[in-house]
Amino acid sequence: MAKGKRWYRLDNAAKLYPAVATSRWSSIFRLSAELTEDIRPDLLQKAVDKVMPRFPAFKVRMRKGFFWYYLEEIKEPLQVVPDSGHPCMPFRYHENHGYLIRVFYYRKRISAEFFHSLTDGSGGLTFIKTLTAEYLRLCGHQVSFDQGALDIREKPTPEETRDAFMHMPLPKVRIPRKEGRAYHFPATPAIPHTLYTIAASIPADQIVEKAREYGATVTEYLVSIILYTAFLDQEKRRPGRKKPLRVSVPVNMRSFYPSATLRNFSSFINPCIDPRLGDYSFKEIIREVHAFMRYHLNPRLLCGAIATNVADEKNPVCRAAPLFIKNLIIGTVFRRSGERGFTSTLSNLGKAHVPTGGEKWIRRFEMQLGSPSLPLCNCAAVTTGNELRLLFSSNILETTLPREMLRFLVEEGIPVEVESNMEGS
Amino acid sequence: MAYCVHCGVKLGESENQCPLCHTPALDPHAPPDPAAPRAYPVRTPEQELKRSKKLLLFLCILLFLVPSALCLIIDWLTGGGLSWSIYPCGALVMFFICTIVPIYLPRHKGYAFLAISFITLSAYLLMVEWISQSGRWFFPIVFPSLLLAFIIIALMTLFYRLGRLNKLTVLAAFFAAVGMECMAVELFCRLAASLPLTFQWAIFVAAPCIFLSLSLFYINSNRAIREELVRRLHY
Ligand SMILES: [Zn+2]
Numbered sequence: 001m002a003k004g005k006r007w008y009r010l011d012n013a014a015k016l017y018p019a020v021a022t023s024r025w026s027s028i029f030r031l032s033a034e035l036t037e038d039i040r041p042d043l044l045q046k047a048v049d050k051v052m053p054r055f056p057a058f059k060v061r062m063r064k065g066f067f068w069y070y071l072e073e074i075k076e077p078l079q080v081v082p083d084s085g086h087p088c089m090p091f092r093y094h095e096n097h098g099y100l101i102r103v104f105y106y107r108k109r110i111s112a113e114f115f116h117s118l119t120d121g122s123g124g125l126t127f128i129k130t131l132t133a134e135y136l137r138l139c140g141h142q143v144s145f146d147q148g149a150l151d152i153r154e155k156p157t158p159e160e161t162r163d164a165f166m167h168m169p170l171p172k173v174r175i176p177r178k179e180g181r182a183y184h185f186p187a188t189p190a191i192p193h194t195l196y197t198i199a200a201s202i203p204a205d206q207i208v209e210k211a212r213e214y215g216a217t218v219t220e221y222l223v224s225i226i227l228y229t230a231f232l233d234q235e236k237r238r239p240g241r242k243k244p245l246r247v248s249v250p251v252n253m254r255s256f257y258p259s260a261t262l263r264n265f266s267s268f269i270n271p272c273i274d275p276r277l278g279d280y281s282f283k284e285i286i287r288e289v290h291a292f293m294r295y296h297l298n299p300r301l302l303c304g305a306i307a308t309n310v311a312d313e314k315n316p317v318c319r320a321a322p323l324f325i326k327n328l329i330i331g332t333v334f335r336r337s338g339e340r341g342f343t344s345t346l347s348n349l350g351k352a353h354v355p356t357g358g359e360k361w362i363r364r365f366e367m368q369l370g371s372p373s374l375p376l377c378n379c380a381a382v383t384t385g386n387e388l389r390l391l392f393s394s395n396i397l398e399t400t401l402p403r404e405m406l407r408f409l410v411e412e413g414i415p416v417e418v419e420s421n422m423e424g425s
Numbered sequence: 426m427a428y429c430v431h432c433g434v435k436l437g438e439s440e441n442q443c444p445l446c447h448t449p450a451l452d453p454h455a456p457p458d459p460a461a462p463r464a465y466p467v468r469t470p471e472q473e474l475k476r477s478k479k480l481l482l483f484l485c486i487l488l489f490l491v492p493s494a495l496c497l498i499i500d501w502l503t504g505g506g507l508s509w510s511i512y513p514c515g516a517l518v519m520f521f522i523c524t525i526v527p528i529y530l531p532r533h534k535g536y537a538f539l540a541i542s543f544i545t546l547s548a549y550l551l552m553v554e555w556i557s558q559s560g561r562w563f564f565p566i567v568f569p570s571l572l573l574a575f576i577i578i579a580l581m582t583l584f585y586r587l588g589r590l591n592k593l594t595v596l597a598a599f600f601a602a603v604g605m606e607c608m609a610v611e612l613f614c615r616l617a618a619s620l621p622l623t624f625q626w627a628i629f630v631a632a633p634c635i636f637l638s639l640s641l642f643y644i645n646s647n648r649a650i651r652e653e654l655v656r657r658l659h660y
Contacts, residue, residue, distance in 0.1 A: 083466050084469070085469050197465050198445070199437075410432065410434055416434045418429075418436060418437060418445065419437035419439070419440060420437075420440060421464075421465035422442075
């Protein structure tokens, strides 16, 4: 470590990502703000220069210690660049001063990509809100730093950069987390470094209304549609050897343990149905998903799952192993389990409130998950105002999941508008 | 503002096809504007393979350099000079050229690749003849056989690209080519040895090959047989 540079330990969730990252794949996600006017790169650069000091935990590069990776402060400024057709490309530790965050502009959209070791969706949303607010202020608009945007005139607090996992009550138990393989949609992998994006705009009031008719939340409703789509697909294509269907749903732990941390503080729950036990109707699926979520979204079970991870990290044998051995073990475990256990991932950030004064200039926020490590299609949702923006990211040629899911919504009477980054024929 | 006739979703202004089912956007009153800016930047093909090509190059160099160096060292240590190690090293150079060059050639430069392979293969064999002092066999026999083989491959490539060959006729043409090549090789051998120009062994290879080839061409031209075969043999 160079003298005078701050450094941070990786938090518990962040430790996984550098260990499993390769030049082909690493865990990345992107948050974007779409404005009503074209972005001015010079002003965006100014905004980034002013906002970055407020987020010291993002101004870091990945460094190798003997036992663990750590994050080291970067002094050089972060450059904004025009967006490319390759969203969420793996970060290379030696490029761009080692920044694990990128800021792009494309037409009316400001995007920021984060390596998952830095933060989770909630921290990313805070960053993009703050950056957008500052950019709009530089454009001469009256926008305040509220509704989740941080005031850049204030100093960063230690609370924002701390590892919140270490400050929650963790039980001293280990919960077995064995989960078998799940059904994957049959898929043809695309060329490496390709990420197909399909964005769907859905009126939030209508989808909330529809979900309520089933007695469920929007997340439960969307998860149920994924499961139902996968169920029908498996019935049609693999009726012989069925597998369970499971969707991974990230959970923001801040809603259970209020914390101002901008680093990782989320966990997962994995609603699942098993068609080997019999057929399901959509109503049955949504009832099961609803019950599953009600049961699993409680602080005790979530803490138990985190406690298991922390216990692994704190295991004296594991701690004493040199980094490369840890990487080897974590990599093997990840490849053997990892995304094999999930049919898809649905990350719903919920409502993103627009900073006061920005309503006129900000059309929407959106989140995109990076390339899955296996041939899969994942989705992320953000609601801004009365629009739920659902972004599908896939590294496969087939569009089965988004197609069937959005057709289902249309059949339910909910209008859907789609955009994509796919080339026309 | 078009809707996908298939999925019922509204298509964004810059979508000229439905991203879900690839049905072209149909709105007779407002045809899609190809110049309209895209909602998301579209993938650029140049970017994507750069990295993996670099890695591949590195791997190939490693695969090439390590065994070559080993051969040279062993040869030097055991014999006090270089003798047999020339052969494996030459073979490795050829392997290197045949694997690396096609990766770096732009697409659809198959003929350039064929020419390069032909030249390196000829050079290698010529070198073997020269070093081993095993008489003159390259120019009378090997060179014309090799040339013929490459010309046949080039012609087949040409016909395939022109769309004149399907799976079945490629197979048919391949058998015909093997038969012809065998006969040519025997002729060249006999010419070199000043023997009378008749066929002995080549006819036993060529006859079944040509028979197979002709039957395949016949099956290809007869639709009823073709369909029957597809029905019975599909997998
Ligand atoms: Zn369609």
